[in-house]
Amino acid sequence: MAQTTADPAPTKRKRQEGTEREDAIYQSISDAIVEHRLKPGARLREDALSEVFGVSRTGIRKVLQRLAMEQLVTIAPRRGASVSRPSADEAREVFAARQMVECGLMPEVASRLSRSDAAELRELAQREVQALRDGNNSLAIRTSSEFHERLAHMSGNKTLAEFVGRLCSRSSLILAVYGNASSENVGCESHDHDELVRLLTAGDGEGASAFMLAHLKAVEGSLSIVEGAAEVPDLYSIFGS
Structure with a gap:
């Protein structure tokens, strides 16, 4: 009796959709940082971002790590992620x-x-x-x-x-x-x-x-080295549709 193999297409589509979703979230957060809607020093809580974007914390973590590689986000042990504050x-x-x-x-x-x-x-x-x-x-x-x-x-x-x-x-x-x-x-x-x-x-x-x-x-x-206080951003108002 011939064995049937599972169709890999649905898994591949699901993986691709996940990647596209992460790319979109990355772009949304990156744009918010570049456009100053997310201020330097602002905390980026994984649980809040997960709820705002409707994805798992694992997906959010991948996005934050990608932003950290580009030095837009800083990830500190026990403190989590925040928008980078350049010295x-x-x-x-x-x-x-x-x-x-x-x-x-x-x-x-x-x-x-x-x-x-x-x-x-x-x-x-x-x-x-x-x-x-x-x-x-x-x-x-x-x-x-x-x-x-x-x-x-x-x-x-x-x-x-x-x-x-x-x-x-x-x-x-x-x-x-x-x-x-x-x-x-x-x-x-x-x-x-x-x-x-x-x-x-x-x-x-x-x-x-x-x-x-x-x-x-x-x-x-034109720059003046005077840092403002860090703030807690309203993620829903920034990313909410």
């Missing part, structure tokens, strides 16, 4: 790394930039300006980060572009900790991105590199 030294190191990498990529971007690339960058710059006009600092921060990430990808170096993406995410944490709360503009000056696009479309890679350096130094120079 002053870490802040300076992140901006030093951004200056070395992003400035170095500008000549290559200038030599490769297409009309469609330039149009995409201009659209991102316009979206950032509009977000600032609307007083939507969270969207402005996200759009500014996206501008820098897309700019790096246009160099053709995927490895360095991914590194820039991680540095931009960490910069968001730095802005949240050390940014001037009284300033109407958080992070990049809106007109700076327009000037970068102008230099790049003109093929002036060296000029774009010099301008990027001044741009990043200006952002770093």
Whole structure:
């Protein structure tokens, strides 16, 4: 009598759905950190996140470990996970790394930039300006980060572009900790991105590199090392549908 074997397809689909769900949760938490809806130092309780997202604590733990690898989350023994709070030294190191990498990529971007690339960058710059006009600092921060990430990808170096993406995410944490709360503009000056696009479309890679350096130094120079108190976030209001 022939033996029947179980169809592996349902198990494979279930595993894939689980991975997609974890990816979505990772993106939701990452976005909330980058956009300052989750503040540095905020505790991320596994039980609360499990209830909010409707998944097991094991799934949440995997997501938090992934965020910890990118230094967006800190996991401490017996204290659990919290949004990372960069030190002053870490802040300076992140901006030093951004200056070395992003400035170095500008000549290559200038030599490769297409009309469609330039149009995409201009659209991102316009979206950032509009977000600032609307007083939507969270969207402005996200759009500014996206501008820098897309700019790096246009160099053709995927490895360095991914590194820039991680540095931009960490910069968001730095802005949240050390940014001037009284300033109407958080992070990049809106007109700076327009000037970068102008230099790049003109093929002036060296000029774009010099301008990027001044741009990043200006952002770093606007920071004030005054830490606020840690807070307990309302996870339902942040992630609830």
